[in-house]
Amino acid sequence: MLVRVIRDGGVNASPLRSGEDYCVLEVYARFEGKNYYRIDPMDGSAPALFDARGFSVTSPTVSRSWVAEANDGSLFLRPAAWSAPGFWEAYFDDEDWAGDEYLTIRNLIMEEAAREA
Numbered sequence: 001m002l003v004r005v006i007r008d009g010g011v012n013a014s015p016l017r018s019g020e021d022y023c024v025l026e027v028y029a030r031f032e033g034k035n036y037y038r039i040d041p042m043d044g045s046a047p048a049l050f051d052a053r054g055f056s057v058t059s060p061t062v063s064r065s066w067v068a069e070a071n072d073g074s075l076f077l078r079p080a081a082w083s084a085p086g087f088w089e090a091y092f093d094d095e096d097w098a099g100d101e102y103l104t105i106r107n108l109i110m111e112e113a114a115r116e117a
Contacts, residue, residue: 001027001062002113003037003055014050015041021058023113025106026066026078038078040106046092047106061116063109079105 001024005016016022016039026038028049036049065079081087081101090098 001057002059002117003039003052004058005054006056007054014048015043015045016050021117022055023110025109026076026082027052027062029075029077031073031075047102059113059116061113063112065105065108065112079109081105 002021003024004021005018007018022037022039022041024037025040025047026049028036028038035052037052037055038047038049040047062077063079066077067080067083069076069078069083076083082105087098087101091102
């Protein structure tokens with residue numbers, strides 16, 4: 001899934017540039033509230049959640065690695081490995097296993113998106 005930054009709303013003060021396309025790594029939809037895309041800015045900063053209202057979808061095909069998970073009034077579309085308890089905590093704590101898992105899956109998703117573009 002590819003999205004293009006269309007306005008500053010939700011993505012201001014971020015490393016993302018207006019008019020650029022980015023690969024969506026995860027979708028976080030709240031049943032009552034904002035929805036988010038997890039995007040890796042590819043500038044050395046960490047992957048982050050960005051308000052979906054600041055984007056337009058340029059390629060709607062989602063990754064084959066994504067699974068759907070609903071809990072606590074939210075819906076997640078993301079790789080199953082990233083749903084594991086403690087994954088993101090381990091990633092942001094710089095644990096090697098989580099960093100390796102993230103890069104492997106991120107690269108797979110980005111390769112899929114490039115073929116669909």
